[in-house]
Amino acid sequence: MSEVTPNAKGPAPIRITPETTERDVAQGTVETPLPKESIVGESYPVVFSFTNNGPSPVDLSTFTPNYPPEFTENSSPSPCGTSLAPGATCTVEGDLVPTEEVTYTVGLILDYDGVDIPLSTSTTAVREPKESAL
Numbered sequence: 001m002s003e004v005t006p007n008a009k010g011p012a013p014i015r016i017t018p019e020t021t022e023r024d025v026a027q028g029t030v031e032t033p034l035p036k037e038s039i040v041g042e043s044y045p046v047v048f049s050f051t052n053n054g055p056s057p058v059d060l061s062t063f064t065p066n067y068p069p070e071f072t073e074n075s076s077p078s079p080c081g082t083s084l085a086p087g088a089t090c091t092v093e094g095d096l097v098p099t100e101e102v103t104y105t106v107g108l109i110l111d112y113d114g115v116d117i118p119l120s121t122s123t124t125a126v127r128e129p130k131e132s133a134l
Contacts, residue, residue, distance in 0.1 A: 025054025026084075026112045034096060034106065034123035044096045046071070048108050048119045050080065051089040058084040058112055063092075066107035066120070071096045098125030 032047035052058045060080045067073065073094040080090030096106055107120035 025052055025056075026058050026110065026117055027051045027053055028108075028110060028117040028119045030119050030121050031091065032093075033121040034104070036123065038096070038098050038104075038123040038125045040098045040101060040125050040127050042097070044098075044123065046094050046096060046106050046121060048092045049089050050084060050092075050110055050117070052084040052086055055086050057086065060084050060090070060110065060112075062111035064109040064111065066105070066109070067094070068096070068104050068106065070099050070104065071106050096123070098123070101125055101127060 027050070029049050029051070030047075031049050032045050034044050034046060038044055050058075050060070059082065061082050063080075065073070071094055073092065075091065075093045080092070084090055092108055094106070096104055098104055101124075103122055103124045105120055105122040107118065109119070110117040
């Protein structure tokens with residue numbers, strides 16, 4: 001686990017692990033990340049989730065997607081509504097279909113109480129899968 005890092009925007013620290021970000025009561029997780037390598041033309045699911053671990057509702061009005069044009073969100077519009085009840089989780093789902101040999105990053109940021117909870121996952125698309133050395 002990464003060290004706890006103070007955040008100048010709010011009084012509470014943010015903890016960041018490879019696929020989870022949390023602040024106080026709101027936690028974001030990349031439930032279904034992209035593979036390290038993907039094949040041009042194939043479809044890859046991505047699932048982000050946000051959980052309210054606190055005693056009060058969390059305002060979800062400020063989501064900022066960072067999607068390439070090759071990503072289609074399947075859970076829009078407003079998959080999570082405007083508020084997340086205590087103990088509740090909402091998910092944002094979609095599919096990436098790479099069209100060229102580049103690195104793709106799919107990201108989503110929840111601005112909760114003045115602090116960003118960023119989630120992202122990346123893949124490098126190739127025309128043919130690389131063969132493993134025997």
